[in-house]
Amino acid sequence: MDDFKKGTKIKLTNGDFVTVKSKIGEGGQGCVYKVDYNGKDYAMKWYLHRYLRSLKSVDKFYNNLASNIASGSPSQKFLWMKAVATTGKHSKGFGYVMDLRPDNYAEFTKFVKAKEFFANTSAVINAAINIVEAFMCLHRKGYSYQDLSPGNFFIDKNTGDVLICDNDNVAPNNKNLGVSGTPGYIAPEVLLGQARPSASTDLFSLSVILFELFFLSHPLNGAKCCKYPCLTPKVEKELYAQNPVFVCSKTDTSNAPVRGTCSNLINLWPTYPTYLHDAFQDAFSNTALKNGINRLTERDWTKVLYKLQDDVVVCKNCGEANFASMIKDGKTRCMSCKKTIASPVSIVGDRFEIVAGKGKILSEYHLSFGDKTKSVALFVESKKTAGVFGLKNESDYVWEVTYPDNTVRNYNKGEVVTLVPDTTIVFGNNKIVVKN
Ligand SMILES: [Zn+2]
Known part of the structure; x- marks a missing residue:
């Protein structure tokens, strides 16, 4: 049974039940329904049979889900699972109930594709801080996320508030339920089959997400990527694992940004202070990329991002955030409206x-x-x-x-x-x- 009609009642393993109101989405793993639970609307994700059949062990996946629910959300920024839903034995199908995502949150992929826009740079910085603080809580609780990609993040464009979805692959660090991650976001050693996703490989993914948040482009997609007409699995392995080169590398310009295709990066990179550039240089250095060592931790990122927040000077004319450390000779021009900002x-x-x-x-x-x-x-x-x-x-x-x-x-x-x-x-x- 993969499709539920309006009014269907489904049991929860905590003894309660939910009533299906409508279907609100469908993806590769399952369908999402709006359900009534004790008089309030919630979302219920129900796994497709073909997805469950593709798992290495349905029992382990189910037990991990139940265990994540029992131990509770690491932070309010996760749209965490609240209860397991079943139609009887879990081998016959199951899902979970979670809060509905409020309408003011848009999927991060929409920002990258220029279908949504942040109200200002302060909202971008807030979003970055929220994401890093959320992963700090997740990792401190002994979990790893394992499959970060822009589709997991929902952001309020005005405030930078963040909700992190698809938490069903979250597992205790160094335990893996078969998920291998998304090329370009998963660490090179995982894509090469040399390691399993872990809290350490999450740190690579986190740096990619942060780079995309600030520069609306991918840190490994530059001139090398432009050579290929399409990204086949073989090309992805070359770009993201075998020979990854940071687009803004100071020592290797073979993957430098290309005018026309990398306009976001070319325009946005100079609008941020050097210490943010330096953090990304460290996050995507050769050793961090190829050997997986010296990756930036959440604590490293918070130091840089809090500093960025403290450095903000808001333009009196347009309200955009500029950075005081970039003001030369007592004044500079606002990066948005170009009016003068005094120190x-x-x-x-x-x-x-x-x-x-x-x-x-x-x-x-x-x-x-x-x-x-x-x-x-x-x-x-x-x-x-x-x-x-x-x-x-x-x-x-x-x-x-x-x-x-x-x-x-x-x-x-x-x-x-x-x-x-x-x-x-x-x-x-x-x-x-x-x-x-
Ligand atoms: Zn301005």
Whole structure:
């Protein structure tokens, strides 16, 4: 039974049941239905018999699914399975129930194909951070995803919020249920049959997804790819496994971007700071590509992406995010509307520099690698003068603030220090300097 009519009741192994409302999708693995579960709408994926027959072991696949449901979602960013659905014995067919994907999320492939567009670069950075943080949670829980591709990610174009789907191949690290991944996204050693998907090979896939997110093009598709009229499995093996070359490699230009076909990359690469370029150079270095060592971890990526977020200066004219570290001689042109952006003030500590911006925070992460969401100080913009910022004390410390004329004043929790260059703020073991 591969097709259910409206009104069909299907048992869940937790003792409840769902009622089919409509069919909402069909793919190579199964059909997706909208179902009623205790008066609320959910999605139910039901596996096709031919897909289950193609698996090495249906029992192992079923047990892994049940075990993933029992241990719960690694993070809210995963559209995790909630309950197993069966029509009796699982050998006769089964599926699982999950939350419905809200309408404001679009498949990442649509962004790559220019059918959806991010509202601004801040949303792109947020999406990258959300994806990396989600995989950090997944890997910390001892899982590997095994088959990352752009089809697994759904993104809100305005906020960069992310939902990760198709979590049924997720398995404990170094356990594999037969899935081998998608060429171009799976690590070279897996495509060559030398290794099985794991948390380490996920890191390669993660870097590919991040590159596509920022540059809307694939990191291994350059001049070498353009030589072939179509990507046969043999060509994919050559490009993505046997002799992969990073399109932006500084040492090997054999796969450099081609004008016309690689326009996204050629246009977008110069709009980001050097430290993001360097991260991708490391992620797709020869050793990372060919030997699978020194791959960037989620922690490496968060350092770079949080820095990028702190570096953002929003254009007053069009609202697009630019980067303060790219401003030369005190001013630059907005990468979107081309109007002049003046160098903004920033606060600088031992391990961070945060450019002033509405709603930005100094968090416990900046001070001591603590919680990124726990605010110690909040940037607030002057209501009288746009572009003039203050810093609101949200910590439990009294701040000792020394102004450039050496006057000193204390600021309690809730009070706001106007950010004048060369002012210093001292609290606990922290010393922060305001710079321009
Ligand atoms: Zn602008």
